[in-house]
Amino acid sequence: MFSDFLYLLRQSGLKISMTEWMALCEGLDKGLHGATFSGFYYLCRAVLVKSETDFDRFDRCFLHYFKDVPFEQEVSQELMDWLDRPDAPMGIYDAQQAELNEMLSETEIERMFHERMDEQKEQHNCGNYWVGTHGMSIFGNSGLSPVGIRVGGDGASKRAFRVAGERRFRDFRGDNTLDTRQFQVALRHLRQFSGLVDLPPTEFDVDNTIKDTCDGGGTLKVRYKRPRKNTVKVLLLMDSGGSMEYYSQLCSALFQAVSKTRHFKDLKVFYFHNCIYSRLYNEPSLLHTQTTPTDWVLNNIPSDYKVIFVGDAQMAPHELVTGFAYQNGQGESVRRSGLAWLELFRNRHRHAIWLNPSDRPTWGEYWTRTYDAIEALFPMFPLTVDGLEEGMKKLLVR
Numbered sequence: 001m002f003s004d005f006l007y008l009l010r011q012s013g014l015k016i017s018m019t020e021w022m023a024l025c026e027g028l029d030k031g032l033h034g035a036t037f038s039g040f041y042y043l044c045r046a047v048l049v050k051s052e053t054d055f056d057r058f059d060r061c062f063l064h065y066f067k068d069v070p071f072e073q074e075v076s077q078e079l080m081d082w083l084d085r086p087d088a089p090m091g092i093y094d095a096q097q098a099e100l101n102e103m104l105s106e107t108e109i110e111r112m113f114h115e116r117m118d119e120q121k122e123q124h125n126c127g128n129y130w131v132g133t134h135g136m137s138i139f140g141n142s143g144l145s146p147v148g149i150r151v152g153g154d155g156a157s158k159r160a161f162r163v164a165g166e167r168r169f170r171d172f173r174g175d176n177t178l179d180t181r182q183f184q185v186a187l188r189h190l191r192q193f194s195g196l197v198d199l200p201p202t203e204f205d206v207d208n209t210i211k212d213t214c215d216g217g218g219t220l221k222v223r224y225k226r227p228r229k230n231t232v233k234v235l236l237l238m239d240s241g242g243s244m245e246y247y248s249q250l251c252s253a254l255f256q257a258v259s260k261t262r263h264f265k266d267l268k269v270f271y272f273h274n275c276i277y278s279r280l281y282n283e284p285s286l287l288h289t290q291t292t293p294t295d296w297v298l299n300n301i302p303s304d305y306k307v308i309f310v311g312d313a314q315m316a317p318h319e320l321v322t323g324f325a326y327q328n329g330q331g332e333s334v335r336r337s338g339l340a341w342l343e344l345f346r347n348r349h350r351h352a353i354w355l356n357p358s359d360r361p362t363w364g365e366y367w368t369r370t371y372d373a374i375e376a377l378f379p380m381f382p383l384t385v386d387g388l389e390e391g392m393k394k395l396l397v398r
Contacts, residue, residue, distance in 0.1 A: 005065045009048065012061050016048050023047050053385060097136045201226050233266040234258075235301055235349070239311030240271045240284040247357045247383075251310060252284070254383075268301060274315040275338030275370075276345065278326035294341060298348055306395045307345060307352035310383070313374040314361060320370045342377055353391045357383040 033039035201224040270280035323335035381387040
């Protein structure tokens with residue numbers, strides 16, 4: 001059944017075994033798809049796709065293979081007729097209701113939508129509960145709710161093509177820039193941060209026990225390994241303001257996700273604007289009353305900390321190479337450029353990388369100078385799932 005679909009999925013890079021394909025066939029035989037096209041889509045994705053990073057690839061294959069399937073509407077025609085009301089008066093915006101709607105997850109909205117379809121017996125418009133139009137309801141079209149499911153109107157229809165066509169998981173692809181929804185997925189790769197501590201081997205080593213037992217012709221030989229413990233300490237330095245305003249939500253989500261994770265033994269975070277200078281900021285708001293001398297950071301944070309810079313590496317070249325005078329801890333006047341400060345961090349911390357949410361500028365040689373100069377100092381990786389994973393591997397290289 002759909003053998004060409006299986007081959008298409010495999011050709012696109014999805015690793016699907018015959019066991020998984022037979023499980024899909026068994027699910028269809030038992031009616032787990034609910035006799036709907038959307039149900040078939042969800043069943044296929046649940047059984048055949050192993051990682052969120054492959055969801056978008058699956059969607060593209062699904063759209064390509066079933067592009068000629070005739071549309072079978074899963075929302076009743078009666079309900080669709082009720083929603084065909086372009087002349088209905090617009091309701092009143094309710095800020096409190098909008099806030100409540102935004103608190104709902106996609107799963108809750110989907111569940112509530114099916115409940116409304118079972119309950120609704122007549123047309124409703126300009127409301128905040130039923131499937132309708134021009135109101136605060138999260139179901140319908142031409143409404144005022146900031147979130148919800150469009151039914152009817154332009155680009156509507158509750159069917160598998162709508163679900164796959166939205167390609168809601170395109171941002172989960174490994175080569176895409178991270179957004180808020182992806183950080184939990186990306187942080188899975190940071191589990192490799194755990195290291196082997198210098199303790200006696202007391203933890204059962206399954207792999208080597210099996211290997212040595214097989215090598216010994218079946219004679220059991222139990223192997224132990226040193227326990228694994230989180231030993232990584234991180235210094236996170238993030239660019240804030242200016243051209244980084246475009247990525248402010250992204251960087252805020254990165255900070256929250258990293259600060260809440262348990263993959264680090266210790267985490268210290270400071271902020272800078274464009275480049276590192278004599279003082280680092282304690283908050284992304286860059287208040288001059290909340291700063292820490294950069295000399296203090298260099299002298300007091302041990303060299304075994306992994307350093308992660310986050311910034312677009314774009315500024316006027318003079319900001320990077322021109323020296324700025326400041327008073328050091330001994331009260332002496334010292335002049336040091338941004339590039340010199342970065343070199344101090346590189347010399348102090350052998351494990352340091354730069355994560356960049358932006359591509360190398362293409363609008364002139366002048367604007368590529370700072371990008372190239374910083375990339376020459378630190379291994380630079382794009383702020384994507386793949387880039388983050390490669391950056392973490394680079395930090396762990398001894």
